[in-house]
Amino acid sequence: MGLFQEFSESTSMHGLQRAVSSESKWKRPLWAALVLAGACLATFNLSKTIKDFLHNPTTTETSVHYSPDMEFPVVTICNLNPFSYGKLTGEMDFMAVIKNLVENGFTEEDDIFEYMAQFQRSRDVAITYSLKDLLIECQFDMMPCSADDFLTVPNYKYGDCFVFNKQIPENFTHSNPRYTTKPGPDNGLIMKLDVQQMQYLYTTEDAGFKIVVHSQDTTAFPEDEGFLVMPGTRTNVGLKRTEMSRAPPPYSTCIGLADEYNVDMNVYSLTDGTRYSGEACRKTCYIREVVRQCGCCDILFVCPSEIYNTYEVNETNPYCNATNTDQFFCKKRVLNAFEKGELDCLGRCLPPCEEVVYDVALSTALWPSENWVFVPPGTSMQDAKNIINYYRENMLRVAIYFEDLTEKHVESRPSYDWNRVLSDIGGQLGLWLGFSILTAMEWLELAYDAGIRAGTRKSQGAQAAKVHVQQQGQ
Template identity: 25%
Template structure:
């Protein structure tokens, strides 16, 4: 009888312990929520209490839940947009002027508008027609019959050499008969260069010339003899010289670039330097493309090498204009293959013929251009007496070209990252957190702590569920026991 009473008392104690555990679990979750809402840095959560016995407080809690969730949704949306923007590597452009004590002078390429010389050239009908086919009057030329023995006898099927180009061009060493840089006479400052316009001269091809002076009486002065008396069939119908001012690392396409100075004129070319600095990959430049960040890379030289490869593959020879390694094309190959191919490539210059992305850092030169008659009637006789050149030659063929800096400043267009480091994105996200929820990184830590406590409470409840079932079974056994 005592044993039965004791068992009954034990069952009651087990039931009380189960109820105690359940109350502790329930109380624990409520306490976690209450403690979080009353102490967290999140604004508005302390207004959410869920007191069902107080209808006004319940309505207030529901309103605050709606407001808080709306702000949370806007915050999440803003964070996603901000992160997407960050990983798109956005940039901004800065433009500023930088003053220098001295500047490197640009390279200057000088080409005659009629580079081929008529001196020593046969003037028969077939020869004239042959050169007319690749000139500005090509539409008026007759179709060439290459089976005619004349062309083979004259060597038009033989491989060309650089010596042939020199012999058939105007004497470039005499075309610039006097040059000054900062009022000091230059010697051996020019080098011959092959361009799409033929044999030309280039000043400062290595970029070694610097100047601390500026203005029309300083920098580069060129006294040029255009040699119109040796003009022959060419791509242009004009007489004069073409001037391209460019960075020494670039290779200009003279057909498309430069200024034309006519004979008997004095040209004033005032230049201003502009530097462009773009960011390499993963940032984008020039629209949605990336640039090449290599000091020895040049987009124009890349195109030139690519075109040469195309011409060599298609024609089996190299055009000397493309700076290939030979064998050089004969005049027959030049006229029937390499020249048409080159002009086709020039027309498709901006298409995807060659993969030659832009360089990340490069320099250009803006210019203003004005001319006057050179020389004046008074100075014709004076110059003739000093130089020994006849007056007719001075009046009809001479030109003076002045190329000079406006000042010693550089206009720099620089692309910079919108986010310089991860601290910038954290600052933006922190601002959004504060705007929508009045939160900070520490507040986020409080939220994580709250979630951890909830998870721990849930795990604790699951673990105790099996123990509770065992206790209930034990109690039922006590109740069913008959003494």
């Protein structure tokens, strides 16, 4: 008790000295009660502070910046009809093929598309649309553009899609990304398109185009994202660019990957050099599972050698054969499991920590007006009506542009780091107990002195016992 008495008289901790050393009979218990109450309140508030810290809370900060030279996004467009009826019937007896497929149990639309894709790959024939068939007029930033400014990329659902403003890295050569310095519908990408409904297959339910607006370093998946534009309309697509930065784990469930390739999570990094995205990861998960279970690649997706080098796959022809019943139903089983979430692709494929997204605002008007359509002089009323009907059923106009040249930055960051935790702990202890770091050192010194004193007493007791034993032996 003497050591604690000495400590209480010299410590910088307020109240303890009065609780131990006060000579007044009523002041000593009062100060002891106050010190005990302060200790209880400090402990309660400290437990809340530690609990908040362990929950890894974040703070989201939004800021808007003006950018006088804005990089235009990548635009991917796809005709909702994947194969041109005229080109298809020029290469095969389409109806006979469909009848044969149905008789053999290939009844779904995707089954037919898969067979067509295999037919196109094996025969090396062009049965999809060319952009020159579809693009009537093109303008970017008030300057003319053409089909040569677009890349053609295959898509399992829409045949061939066409990509504007995409820069291909490394050994590929293409135009540099384009920029715009003025907002408004006249200064973006303006396209006049012809859907060519007369070439639609009976399996295609909707008429129009699917459009995806995305950043340079990501791959578009129009089957899962984007918006539709339909014939007979003019559609204005106003864009706003947003840069998102999520706090890394454990503060959020995101994946932070650098620009370099990551084949395990994103097989598309091998084909077009794009960074990780949640959808690219989920597609990679499915692609790998088909190879693992079926011993072949889904013909509707990419299949670089890196994804099947650990399995027994025919490298000469690694794709599944649409007419091979075993491979077809194996792939079908994997696809059903993927769509039901049974492959755990959703749990593995978290959103990226850094991401650029484009908010889209659509406005639509009937296009063209009847008086705008040019009808040659001398045209009969019926022919004039047919011309207008063709425009309404097949033609569309779409303008994709920035609404303004501002970028929104959304950043989430840890709201409770070690500096704040230590400050809160110090604040609670200082408020209720007058406690500081130096006071903590004093308590450590007390523990050290108490340990030394206990050790000394134990040593002295052992020495005394030894002497006592020796005296009894004599």
